[in-house]
Amino acid sequence: MKKVLPLIFVIAAIIVTASVVIGVKRTKTVDWEESFDERSNKPYGVSIFYKELPRLFKDRKIRTVFHQPSSYLSANSKDGYGEHVAQGSYIIIGNSDYLEDESVDELLDFVDNGNTLFISDYYFHQKIHDTLGIDTKYIENQKDSISYQYLKHLNIDEITIDKNSGDNYFSYFDTINHKVLGYSKIDYKHVNFIEVPFGEGKILLHLEPKAFTNYNILKDDRYKYTEGLISYLPDNNVYYDSYVKIRTGYNGDVEKESNLGWFLDQISFKWAWFTAIIFGILFMIFNAKRRQRIIKIIKPLQNTTIAFVKTISNLYIETKDYKNLITKKITYFLEKIRIDFNLDTSVLNDDFITKLALKTGKKKDDIKKIINYINALQNKDELFENHLITLNKHIEAFYSN
Structure with a gap:
């Protein structure tokens, strides 16, 4: 030995x-995933912007928030149990689809008390659309992959965003009370940056989060556009919404966490x-071979997952609760679309069908069939076995092609 x-x-x-x-x-190989992760040095991470925040907001406190705003802001309010009262600007770059209704309400209360909310993302929570009376649309880039960005009130030359298959823009907003701050141009100019007064504060909504990524900040003089966007924020404390989210309740004293992932990169x-x-x-x-005694072999616990699934399935079949089962299948299907393709599934219209077809590379007609069928089922009061079978066939066809 x-x-x-x-x-x-x-x-x-x-x-x-x-x-x-x-x-x-x-x-x-270059990873072009649009993570908008403040820890990531990849092209579409935002580590450079995140590290520049102390320079952009000198002598101001920069706090990184790893919790839902509903937990963090309520804890750090006048009547909360946190260590301070949250006041300043709350910044969200991409990934805003995680927001829950309670978090949107808390952010709106935060703004109503005289603070600022800045969101740069392709889509916003439906409650933000409804509350502020705004609407967005998507325009596909037919010629090339370049769009041009402008800021209305700042003396900054137009900058380009490449690798851009299309643009999101504000198709409807209050032209009297809402202030236009910037445009994007593919075939024509369209508004992609607005300021919305709300209570004692204001909300800044921007539709091109790639402007904050490492790739665009380091390329040519595009950083000037990013600095211009941030210049609309007041000189105050900053709350930066992190890519990493702690899903447990907030205890009032946690703002940052370490991560082994950076070392493994x-x-x-x-x-x-x-x-x-x-x-x-x-x-x-x-x-152990030299010193340990023989360890008795213990058989692992049997995996009963399949048996459990069969039991639950038989329960639904015996009760003939097809509507409940169809609702759950639709919910899980839409949840997977949100996770895999980063799409808002609150409105299943032609615009959504076009975006899903572009993301998946499938034929638009095939996508239209399953979405239209889902919409039809959601409008029915009573559902039967044939509806469940047809829906299942549509979902299997979606994943098999």
Whole structure:
């Protein structure tokens, strides 16, 4: 055993060294996912903008919020149990689809008390649309992948956003009380940045979050446009809505959390970590083999997931509660679309069908069939087995093509 152990460690060292060399020399592919993650150094992360916030808001407190606004803002209110009263500007860059109704209400109360809300995203929560009386539409870029961005009141030259398949714009808003701050142009100019007065404060809504990403800030002089957008915010404390969300209740004293993911993105740290794990496992294996007694084998618990699913399915079939089952299938289907394709499913209209077809690469007619059928089912008071079977066929066809 003593002769074999050094040989095993030498082999393990060779394997780890070879893995490190291969990992370093391997050509890295560029990840163009639009994460809008403030920790990400990838093209469509927002780490550069996030790190520049202390410079943009000198002598002001920058707080990173890892909770739903409904938890964080209520805790840090006049009647809350937090350590301070939240006052200043609340910034959300992308990923605003996580907002719940309670969070939208809390953000509106925050603005009503004289503060500012800034959201830059492709879509907004339906409650924001209804409360502020706004509507948005999408225009596809037919010629190329470039759109042009303008700010109305600032002396900044137009900047381009490339890799842009289309633009979202405000198709309806109160032209008397709402203030136009910026435009985007593909075939023609359309409003994509407005200021909405609300109570004692104001809400700034912007429809091109890619302007805040690492790729666009570092390219040419596009950073001037980003600085121009932020210049509309008052010189006050900033609450930055993080990509990372803690789903548990807020206890009043947590604002930031560490994350091992950043270290694993760095090649040197990653392989040092893997090396330590490999040698640690080898040490435990050979150490345990010499000293530990025989451990009794315990059979793992049986996986009863399939049996559970069958039981629940039989329950629905026996009760013939087809409407409940159809409602759940539609809910799960739309939830997967929101997660996989980052689309707002609150309104299933032609605009939604077009966007889903573009995102999935499927034929628009095929998408239209399933969406129209879902809309038809949602409008029926009574549903039967044939409706459930047809819906299931549509969903299976959507995922199989």
